[in-house]
Amino acid sequence: MxxxxxxxxxxxxxxxxxxxxxxxxxxxxxxxxxxxxxxxxxxxxxxxxxxxxxxxxxxxxxxxxxxxxxxxxxxxxxxxxxxxxxxxxxxxxxxxxxxxxxxxxxxxxxxxxxxxxxxxxxxxxxxxxxxxxxxxxxxxxxxxxxxxxxxxxxxxxxxxxxxxxxxxxxxxxxxxxxxKVAPRADRRPMATEIREGVRWLLASPEVRLLTVVSTLGAMAFFMANTMMVLLVTRTLDAPVTAFGVVLAAAAVGGTAASMLAGRISRRIDRSARIALGFGLMGSCWVLLGLSSSWLLVAAISTGTGFGVVLWNVQATSLRQQAVPKELLGRVNSCYMLISRLGIIVGTALSGWIAGVTSIRVPIVLGGAVLLLCLLLVPRLARIEAAPAAVPGQGGPAPAERTGSTD
CATH class of the missing domain: 1.20.1250.20 (MFS general substrate transporter like domains)
Structure with a gap:
């Protein structure tokens, strides 16, 4: 695979x-x-x-x-x-x-x-x-x-x-x-099965929190990321090729995080991994917004790339563990749709904020919002593997609804 x-x-x-x-x-x-x-x-x-x-x-x-x-x-x-x-x-x-x-x-x-x-x-x-x-x-x-x-x-x-x-x-x-694949005779109308996934997500305080944090993080990340090309080429007056170097540096950081994800998970606990992801993203975006050299921007961008991939790995693994397998596709789809709406909002906010203030402001503001997400790390880290879904119901089993993060 x-x-x-x-x-x-x-x-x-x-x-x-x-x-x-x-x-x-x-x-x-x-x-x-x-x-x-x-x-x-x-x-x-x-x-x-x-x-x-x-x-x-x-x-x-x-x-x-x-x-x-x-x-x-x-x-x-x-x-x-x-x-x-x-x-x-x-x-x-x-x-x-x-x-x-x-x-x-x-x-x-x-x-x-x-x-x-x-x-x-x-x-x-x-x-x-x-x-x-x-x-x-x-x-x-x-x-x-x-x-x-x-x-x-x-x-x-x-x-x-x-x-x-x-x-x-x-x-x-x-x-x-x-x-196993459910027999065709057991299938219900598609709209009904979509509602089951939505209801399960809304009824699970743990996965609901994960969705909110991911959407907020996506909004903040793209609020900052959208203005990067203008920060490099206009504010810092660097050549267009410099922006390519910045993108490559972020990709290098992301690749490093992807290759080290397994080792990191064996050495530090879930709470520390999530905190490291948000901490790197937030602090690096703030520093990027205040930088005066495109070379410094490129160096710091490796940290943003590392942080976003580390967080994405944690969010995906948590979702795969917390959602019953028979509902995972539908809950994933709700999660991804809401997260992409966060990307759209963040991109739109970035242009508006930069228009009324300056190019640097949405970058710093996006980093600050990501740092605020650190307040929710303890609750995210307590998400546990979910029991199987209750037959015939769209919500999680009763034991999960009264979980520690409620």
Whole structure:
């Protein structure tokens, strides 16, 4: 599963770089690139909840390789089209939307299937490695390779991307099955099953708190992160290439955290791990907002990258342990949808605050909010593995509703 994730991430990074480049060659309007980017992001907002139901209804690992085979066929078909002629802009948007739909379901299924692949005490290490694959593949290696191949031929990065999906699908088939699948006769309307996941989340004080903190953290992080490009290129008057160095430095920090996640979990307790994540993110953003040199910004950015990945690993592992397996897909979907809304709010607030004050203010303010999240660390660290869901009910078992964090 880790190998499949890494190979697929490289393909994703190549496509994410090649699609906007292809859109820019088809139209001189900036809205062309925005259309493709928006089409790729739209599925996360409109079908996240449905993806959770699909993940809970299915053998999750079989669902993963089925989706990857489908995505591979679609991208290879598009590559053939790009080889023979120039596809219209609308085709790029449809491709981005279709692959976004597949990614929404695949990501939920992968997160929900991981507890069936590794033991509970291995979740931090496994989640860290999966995130490391995404950072190295989708954020670093993939975009570089995608732009290089696009310079040779527009169809080339899509061919490699489609092939990566097929290879990843084959690898996932070797991981076996993900537990029992509910018979079709036991399935209820999708809206009913979505409500079960929402009710369970609302009725669980522990996972509800985790969702609130994650959403608040995402809002604060993107409030700060959105202004980084302007801090480097305008406030600090550095060249555009300097911003690339800053992004690379953050990726290096994130990769280090992903590789060390297992060792960290064995050496310090959950409370200290969460505190370290928020403490690094918050203090580094405050320092970044006050920095006077882009080289200093790059150095400090390794800390933000380390902190955000460390926190993401903890949040994912806590969710995988605290939610019953039969509800994990639906609760994951609610969690991710709410967290992404936090990203949207944080991005919008960043622009507004910078407009009425200065570029540095939302960066420092975002860091301060992340430091305030440290007050909730003791309650987060007490989240325990949940008992199985009560049959026929959407909420957690009574013992969990009266847990220590209530």
């Amino acid at each position: 880790w190998s499949a994730s890494g190979i697929s991430a490289v393909g994703d990074g190549m496509r994410d770089a090649a699609l906007p480049l292809l859109a820019a060659t088809l139209s001189d309007s900036p809205s062309a690139v925005a259309l493709v980017k928006g089409a790729a992001a739209l599925p996360w907002l409109i079908m996240s909840l449905h993806a959770g139901v699909i993940a809970d209804r299915s053998d999750r690992r079989r669902l993963m390789w089925t989706i990857d085979f489908g995505r591979g066929a679609i991208v290879l078909g598009f590559a053939a089209w790009a080889l023979l002629s120039s596809p219209p802009l609308a085709a790029l948007a449809v491709l981005a939307f279709a692959l976004g739909c597949g990614e929404t379901i695949f990501s939920n299924a992968a997160t929900s299937a991981l507890p069936d692949v590794v033991r509970a005490d291995q979740l931090d290490a496994a989640n860290g490695r999966m995130q490391g694959s995404v950072i190295l593949g989708a954020n670093l290696g993939g975009p570089l390779l995608g732009t290089a191949l696009f310079a040779l031929a527009a169809w080339a990065p899509f061919t490699v991307d489609g092939t990566s999906f097929l290879v990843a699908a084959v690898l996932v088939t070797f991981t076996g099955q993900s537990g």
